[in-house]
Amino acid sequence: MKKLIEIRNLSAGYEDNVVLENVNLDVFSGDFIGVIGPNGGGKTTLIKTILGLIKPICGELILHISKTNIGYLPQVNQIDKRFPISVFDVVRSGKSDSALFSSFHRNTAEKEKAESLLEEMGIISIRNKAIGELSGGQMQRVFLCRALMNNPELLVLDEPSTYVDNNFEGELYMKLKELNEQMAILLISHDVGTISFFVKTIACVNRNLHYHPSNIITEEQLTSYNCPLQIITHGNIPHTVLKLHDEHERHEHTH
Amino acid sequence: MNILIELFSYDFFVNAFLASMLAAISCGIVGTYIVSRRIVFISGGITHASFGGIGMGYYMGINPLIGAGIFAILSGMGIQLFSSKGKVREDSSIAIWWSLGMAIGIIFVYLTPGYAPNLMSYLFGSILTVSAGELWLMLALAIIIILFFTFFYRTILYISFDEDFARTSELPVNLFNYLLMILISLTIVLNIRVVGIILILSLLTIPQATANILTREFGRMMVYSVGFAFIAAFIGLLISYFADIPSGATIIFTQVIIFGLVKLIKY
Numbered sequence: 001m002k003k004l005i006e007i008r009n010l011s012a013g014y015e016d017n018v019v020l021e022n023v024n025l026d027v028f029s030g031d032f033i034g035v036i037g038p039n040g041g042g043k044t045t046l047i048k049t050i051l052g053l054i055k056p057i058c059g060e061l062i063l064h065i066s067k068t069n070i071g072y073l074p075q076v077n078q079i080d081k082r083f084p085i086s087v088f089d090v091v092r093s094g095k096s097d098s099a100l101f102s103s104f105h106r107n108t109a110e111k112e113k114a115e116s117l118l119e120e121m122g123i124i125s126i127r128n129k130a131i132g133e134l135s136g137g138q139m140q141r142v143f144l145c146r147a148l149m150n151n152p153e154l155l156v157l158d159e160p161s162t163y164v165d166n167n168f169e170g171e172l173y174m175k176l177k178e179l180n181e182q183m184a185i186l187l188i189s190h191d192v193g194t195i196s197f198f199v200k201t202i203a204c205v206n207r208n209l210h211y212h213p214s215n216i217i218t219e220e221q222l223t224s225y226n227c228p229l230q231i232i233t234h235g236n237i238p239h240t241v242l243k244l245h246d247e248h249e250r251h252e253h254t255h
Numbered sequence: 256m257n258i259l260i261e262l263f264s265y266d267f268f269v270n271a272f273l274a275s276m277l278a279a280i281s282c283g284i285v286g287t288y289i290v291s292r293r294i295v296f297i298s299g300g301i302t303h304a305s306f307g308g309i310g311m312g313y314y315m316g317i318n319p320l321i322g323a324g325i326f327a328i329l330s331g332m333g334i335q336l337f338s339s340k341g342k343v344r345e346d347s348s349i350a351i352w353w354s355l356g357m358a359i360g361i362i363f364v365y366l367t368p369g370y371a372p373n374l375m376s377y378l379f380g381s382i383l384t385v386s387a388g389e390l391w392l393m394l395a396l397a398i399i400i401i402l403f404f405t406f407f408y409r410t411i412l413y414i415s416f417d418e419d420f421a422r423t424s425e426l427p428v429n430l431f432n433y434l435l436m437i438l439i440s441l442t443i444v445l446n447i448r449v450v451g452i453i454l455i456l457s458l459l460t461i462p463q464a465t466a467n468i469l470t471r472e473f474g475r476m477m478v479y480s481v482g483f484a485f486i487a488a489f490i491g492l493l494i495s496y497f498a499d500i501p502s503g504a505t506i507i508f509t510q511v512i513i514f515g516l517v518k519l520i521k522y
Contacts, residue, residue: 015342051423072423083416084291084471093413093420100410100426130471146420 002029003064004154004184005050010059012042012049018057019045023209027154031184032176034199034215036192041206043188044075047156050186071152071183073143075159081132087142088114088127094149110149117145121175136163140172148179155179156186161194173198262496267383271502274385275488277393278449278458281400283481285442286459287466288404288435291473292415297334299456300349302443304330304356306377306452310363313371320389320444323377326356327440335436380451380503382492393445400438404477411435412473449488450503458484461510465517487513 005027013019019042027033035043048054049061051072071094091114092107118124121141126134134142140160147155157176161169176185177198189195196202202212262268289298308326312319330352337348364371376384404411414421414431422428446455466479491506498505 048419051419053419053422067423067425070423072420074417074419078419079417080293084287084467084473084476085412085416086472089412089473090416093409093416094424100407104406132471 003027004029004031005064006060006062007050008060008062010049010061011057012045012054012059013057014045014054019207020049020205020209021207023059023205025203025209025211027184027186029153029184030180031186032180032198032200033184033186034192034195034202035186035188035205036190036195036202037205039190043205044158046205046209047072047158047186047188051156065153068150069153071147071150071155073140073147073155073157073160076136076139076143076163079131079139079143081139083131085131086127087118087123087129087131087134090131090142091117091145091149094146113149114145117148121145137165137168140164140168144172144175152183154184154186158188159190160187161189161191169194268496270385270387270390271382271492272489273390274382274393274449275492275506276485277390277397278446279462279481279485279488280397281393281442282446282458283462283484284400284404284477285439286463286484287473287477287480288411288415289439289459290463290467291476294439295456295460296346296349297331298439298443298459300334300353301327301331301440302447302452302455303353305440305444305447306361307356307359307363309377309452310360310367313367313374314363319377320447323447324441324444326359327444328437330356331436331440332433335432376451377447378451378453379501380447380449380454382449382488382502382506383496385448389445389448396441396445400442403434403438407431408474415473450506454503454507457507457510461507461514462487465510465514468514468517468521483510483513 003026005025007023007025010023011018011021012023019040023046035046037043045054049056050063051070052067092110095110095113115124115127118127121144123138123141123145126138131139131142140163144157144160147157155176160172164172173194176187179185185199187195187199192202196215199215202215204210204212263272289295305323305327308322308324309319310322311326312322315322334345334348334352337343337351338345341348343351364374373381373384375381410421410426410431413424414426414428418428442459443455446458449455450458462480462483463476465483466476469479470476487510488506491509492502494500494509495502495505
C-alpha cells in the first residue's frame with residue numbers, strides 16, 4: 001500500500017474562523033474513506049485544504065502524489081449552471097494542465113479520453129448540450145467524467161448525491177466501488193446510511209477528525225464527539241438504525 | 256444606396272464606421288467574458304472610476320484617456336485587492352471605487368480653469384469625432400484581444416467556468432484574473448469615446464445577452480456578440496446621423512431593439 005497523503009496536526013479555516021483543529025489523517029492507495037459529519041463541521045474545508053484551495057493555519061499536509069493526480073468533484077451548488085459551456089468542454093477541462101497552449105494542438109488523445117469517459121457513463125448522447133440543460137444526475141456524471149480525465153490516483157467527491165434521484169445514487173455508488181479498484185476515494189456525504197455500505201472506512205469530521213478503520217460505527221462513538229447522525233451497523237441484511245430526536249424513545253429499524 | 260456611398264466619402268464617417276467595427280470586436284469578446292463570469296458590476300465600477308482619470312487629465316493638461324486608463328486599471332486591481340485582502344465585501348468594494356473615481360473626476364473638472372472641452376463626449380460618447388490616433392489604439396487593442404482569447408481560449412474558459420477546479424489543475428488562475436482585468440480596463444477606456452462612460456456597459460452586455468439567446472457555447476457567444484454589436488453600432492450610427500440625435504444613445508437603443516427582436520423570434 002502506497003501512502004498518498006499525510007495530514008499532521010492540521011488546523012484550517014477562513015479568516016479568523018478556525019473550522020478544523022488538530023486533524024490527523026493518512027490516505028493510502030486502495031482506500032475508500034467516507035467523510036461524514038454535521039453541516040459546518042469542516043468536511044468541505046478538509047478536502048479544500050487537501051486540494052490546496054485553502055492554506056492550512058498550522059500543521060502539515062504532505063502530498064506524495066502531484067496535485068493534478070487528484071480528481072475533484074465539487075459540490076454542484078458551487079457551479080454556475082447558466083455558464084455558456086458544453087458538456088464536452090466541461091469534461092475536457094479535467095485535463096486542464098494541458099490547456100495553457102492548447103489552442104494550436106489537435107489534442108486527439110484528450111478528446112478520445114473525454115469521449116470514452118462519456119461513453120462509459122452512458123451520457124455520450126448529451127455531449128453537445130449546454131451544462132444548464134442537464135438533470136441533476138446527468139450533471140454529476142459529467143463532473144465525475146471531468147474528475148477522471150487525468151486518471152487520478154485519488155478521487156475526492158463533495159456530496160455527489162445531492163440533487164440526484166435514488167436510482168442514480170445507487171448507480172453512482174456502484175460505479176465508485178468499481179473505480180476504487182484503480183484509485184483511492186475520499187467521499188463526503190451527509191447521508192451516512194447509504195455510503196456505509198460502500199466505503200471501507202469512515203472519518204467523522206466535526207472540528208476534530210475521528211477515524212474509524214471500518215465502516216461500522218457504534219452509537220457511543222458517534223455521540224462521544226457530537227456527531228448527531230444516523231447510526232449504521234451491518235447485519236446479514238444491511239440495515240440502518242435511525243436515532244430518534246428523543247433520547248428515551250426506542251430505536252427505529254428501517255432498511 | 257447612393258447616400259451611403261456619399262457618406263463613406265466623408266472622413267469622419269469612415270472613422271466612425273471603423274470605430275464601431277473595432278468597438279464591436281473588443282467589446283463583443285471581452286463582454287462575453289464579463290457576462291459569463293458575472294462580473295458586470297465590477298466592470299461598471301471600473302468604468303465610472305475612470306472618470307477620475309479624465310478629470311485629472313483635464314486638470315494636468317494631458318490626454319484625458321491616459322488618465323482614464325490609469326484609473327481604470329488601478330480601480331480594477333483595487334476592487335480585487337480590497338475584497339480579497341482587505342476583507343471588504345465585494346459589492347461594497349466596487350461601490351467605493353465607483354464613487355471615489357466619480358468624485359475625484361468632478362473635483363478636478365471643477366478645478367480646471369476655464370471650460371472643459373469635450374467633457375460631454377466622454378460622458379455620453381461621440382463616435383463621429385473619433386480621431387485617427389484613437390482608431391489606431393482601438394485597432395491595437397482589438398488585435399491583442401483576438402490573439403489573447405484565441406491563444407488562451409481553453410485556459411480562460413476553464414478558469415471562468417470553475418475557478419477552484421482550475422486551481423486544482425494548477426492553471427495560473429491569479430495571473431489570468433489580473434491580465435483579464437487589465438484587458439477589461441483597456442477595453443472600457445478605449446471605447447469611452449464611442450458610447451461614453453454612462454452607456455458603455457451596454458456594449459459589454461446587450462450584444463452578449465442577445466447572443467446568449469442563440470447559443471450556450473462560450474466561443475460562439477463571442478463571435479455572435481461581435482456580430483450583434485457591430486450591426487447595432489452601424490445601424491445606430493446611420494439613424495443618429497440622419498435623425499440628428501446623439502450617436503451613443505441611438506446605438507444602445509438599436510441594441511435593445513435587436514435584443515427584443517431576437518428574443519421574439521426565438522420565443
